[in-house]
Amino acid sequence: MNTKPLTTQEEVLALLRVEILTGALNPGQQIVQDALAEKFGVSRVPLREALKILEGEGQVAYHPHRGYFVAELSIGDLHEVYRLRALLECEAVTAAVANITERDLLTIAELAKKVRKATATGEVLAITAANRSFHFAIFELSEMPRLVRLLRQLWDATDVYRSVYFAHATNRDRILLEHDEILNALSARSVALSVRWHDTHRDNSVASVSAVIAG
Amino acid sequence: MNTKPLTTQEEVLALLRVEILTGALNPGQQIVQDALAEKFGVSRVPLREALKILEGEGQVAYHPHRGYFVAELSIGDLHEVYRLRALLECEAVTAAVANITERDLLTIAELAKKVRKATATGEVLAITAANRSFHFAIFELSEMPRLVRLLRQLWDATDVYRSVYFAHATNRDRILLEHDEILNALSARSVALSVRWHDTHRDNSVASVSAVIAG
DNA sequence: GCTAGGTAAATTGTATCCAATATCCGTGAT
DNA sequence: ATCACGGATATTGGATACAATTTACCTAGC
Known part of the structure; x- marks a missing residue:
């Protein structure tokens, strides 16, 4: 059973989940796209698409022109x-x-x-x-x-x-x-x-x- | 009460919802990004980000390398x-x-x-x-x-x-x-x-x- | 006639570049 | 001292160009 090659956005999505899960990205913190993209070794496009998924799930909050922030849980x-x-x-x-x-x-x-x-x-x-x-x-x-x-x-x-x-x-x-x-x-x-x-x-x-x- | 200028992806998202709602895009149909982007007069990037939102909501289904399809409801x-x-x-x-x-x-x-x-x-x-x-x-x-x-x-x-x-x-x-x-x-x-x-x-x-x- | 293989076209995925917007900081007026 | 205004900077938003993958079709072989 060989595993299909994932698209970059899927890999990035998995990485993001881990980052959030492990607390490498803390709740409330802004996600700076440029920095993260470089850290992952990809361009910003797939990163943004992954973030959009997380936005839909409510895992991150999105403010136009201000960026994505890790969701906080009261x-x-x-x-x-x-x-x-x-x-x-x-x-x-x-x-x-x-x-x-x-x-x-x-x-x-x-x-x-x-x-x-x-x-x-x-x-x-x-x-x-x-x-x-x-x-x-x-x-x-x-x-x-x-x-x-x-x-x-x-x-x-x-x-x-x-x-x-x-x-x-x-x-x-x-x-x-x-x-x-x-x-x-x-x-x-x-x-x-x-x-x-x-x-x-x-x-x-x-x-x-x-x-x-x-x- | 003046309305803030919307980002392109927000406009596209609204347009997409109408397209789906009115049946201009039929359930099961593939969404060809190039064609739709041209129809809306935007590039594919904001269109894709809007589609990702709809994917999260389950309004469209996404298959990597094959594209987005309007969700069907049995x-x-x-x-x-x-x-x-x-x-x-x-x-x-x-x-x-x-x-x-x-x-x-x-x-x-x-x-x-x-x-x-x-x-x-x-x-x-x-x-x-x-x-x-x-x-x-x-x-x-x-x-x-x-x-x-x-x-x-x-x-x-x-x-x-x-x-x-x-x-x-x-x-x-x-x-x-x-x-x-x-x-x-x-x-x-x-x-x-x-x-x-x-x-x-x-x-x-x-x-x-x-x-x-x-x- | 039917299947397998391979090639071409269409479509999606990603990277890079430029534009638009918000934030921050300094300056000046009250 | 505080608030308002303006410009510089950082960050995001969008467009274009290119790469990767899938699909469909055509050809060759059985």
């Missing part, structure tokens, strides 16, 4: 995002349970295992990625592509803070347990339990993350 | 969009009722009147715009900007078909009545009634629109 924004996630993930999980097959369960169990493995290494970026794969594999089962797209946007908006969350060992341990519970609930085809555990999982997350923002 | 997509709207608008209306002031009610009544006026003229584009203003004025009262943003995306995705919907006189009459009911429910500060009427309003809409797509 404590109010954070709660709004999690409230919306609660609504939409409930829908996604409910639909997912209706569609789930034995094969899907195996796949998801496999992804849970990968989260565990990443957690063992302690690399925050790897944990974040594995965690995302796990959850979105479930959401995808809803077979509601637009719903999944909206969820991705909401997750992206808080990724920066979630990585801080993963930095704490106690959080990491709890996550693994909760993932197991989610898996159990899905195996039992229980909508109520699946949704409940997702809610718990999220509530724990928002509590820790808001502590980070407040602090 | 009957399944339509139902998904309306299902998501139901979830999110319920939340928005609930929050709105909690925040609404006398002043807000006057503003919304005024917007309802504008819809009525636009309906009298019969210009579909004007009706669409007025209708949007009315509904989003309500959603904005939720003071949940991200929620409003998601709703805008969902509305945009189906605007093409909604304009067909407005073309029928019977639909237009019913809309006006339903707007009045919504206004009454808001005045009474009733969450239950406000949500119920929004649901009714939407259900009538989806029924007509799906008839259009199916037919």
